[in-house]
Amino acid sequence: MIPSRLWALAALVALAVLGAYASALVLLHFAQPVPVALLAGALLAGAVAVPVGWFSTRATGIYFAMLTLAFAQFLYTVAYKWRDLTGGSDGIAGVPKTALFWGGPSLTSPHAFYFVVATCVVVSLFVCHAVVRSPFGRALQAIRENERRFTSLGRDPRPFKLVVFVIAAAFAGLAGALFAPFRGFASPEVMFWVFSGQGLMMVIMGGIGTLVGPILGAMLFILIQEVLSSYTEHWMIFTGVVFVLIVIFLPGGLVGTARRLGARA
Structure with missing residues (x-):
């Protein structure tokens, strides 16, 4: 699904x-x-x-x-x-x-x-x-x-x-x-497919299956874009690195990770 x-x-x-x-x-x-x-x-x-x-x-x-x-x-x-x-x-x-x-x-x-x-x-x-x-x-x-x-x-x-x-x-x-x-x-x-890919990244970074997750993912994506694009034109490479790190170390995205930490507390 x-x-x-x-x-x-x-x-x-x-x-x-x-x-x-x-x-x-x-x-x-x-x-x-x-x-x-x-x-x-x-x-x-x-x-x-x-x-x-x-x-x-x-x-x-x-x-x-x-x-x-x-x-x-x-x-x-x-x-x-x-x-x-x-x-x-x-x-x-x-x-x-x-x-x-x-x-x-x-x-x-x-x-x-x-x-x-x-x-x-x-x-x-x-x-x-x-x-x-x-x-x-x-x-x-x-x-x-x-x-x-x-x-x-x-x-x-x-x-x-x-x-x-x-x-x-x-x-x-x-x-x-x-x-x-x-x-x-x-x-x-x-x-163009790039924009579909960016939307997909925002959803996964924030948390699939949540209401707030895509908003947080979009905020993080735009923040990375605004900060890094002023230093290098290859900012998408660093965004990809952040995306991979979130997928590997923060499964469930930002919201999913926050929920797991809250359940442990």
């Missing part, structure tokens, strides 16, 4: 870029407030995830990996070739930070946009926590622990997988919708 979830990151990164394009088009051509653009990105990514998830959840193992990677490559090709809509390899530049609401001040200040992102993170964590604590979340945990036993009880795991994939896609679309106004552009290059 864990390898399948990790391979799904490739599709989720592609859906995040889809959310970025939706946000960029809404902000650039319709001059709507940022929340409208965020909603458009999340809804579009979630809607596209329905057919993709329907096919993907009917495959397992290497076939699931092939389907998700093929979908990510398909979206990359569409974004690269459909120049009239996506700008092709150049992407969509000049994405503005519009107002938080109609007639309000624009979010050009980094501090103002920071609070928008922080609010989205807090709301996302609250929703994820509610899902995990619900009967649906407990069913997902049962599937993760032993899918065969779950099936032997007469339950079909595929609808559960589809729903959680769509939820994850909506969050990915929201992240992409935030990325477009923050960076001022949306480009198909963000779908």
Whole structure:
């Protein structure tokens, strides 16, 4: 189950870029407030995830990996070739930070946009926590622990997988919708496998199967990037070393290690 979830990151990164394009088009051509653009990105990514998830959840193992990677490559090709809509390899530049609401001040200040992102993170964590604590979340945990036993009880795991994939896609679309106004552009290059790999590293470094782990992993990854990139252009090598050390000496990531230390105390 864990390898399948990790391979799904490739599709989720592609859906995040889809959310970025939706946000960029809404902000650039319709001059709507940022929340409208965020909603458009999340809804579009979630809607596209329905057919993709329907096919993907009917495959397992290497076939699931092939389907998700093929979908990510398909979206990359569409974004690269459909120049009239996506700008092709150049992407969509000049994405503005519009107002938080109609007639309000624009979010050009980094501090103002920071609070928008922080609010989205807090709301996302609250929703994820509610899902995990619900009967649906407990069913997902049962599937993760032993899918065969779950099936032997007469339950079909595929609808559960589809729903959680769509939820994850909506969050990915929201992240992409935030990325477009923050960076001022949306480009198909963000779908490149390197970004999927970076997301995978963040999740593993923080702790798989936890809510806070990916956030801590992302903070550690960005901290290493910001500090080391000012000294050398080969900062990814040192990041890889830190990643390998965490995998070997801190199995379960930062959160898993903290839990084990807390249990011993």
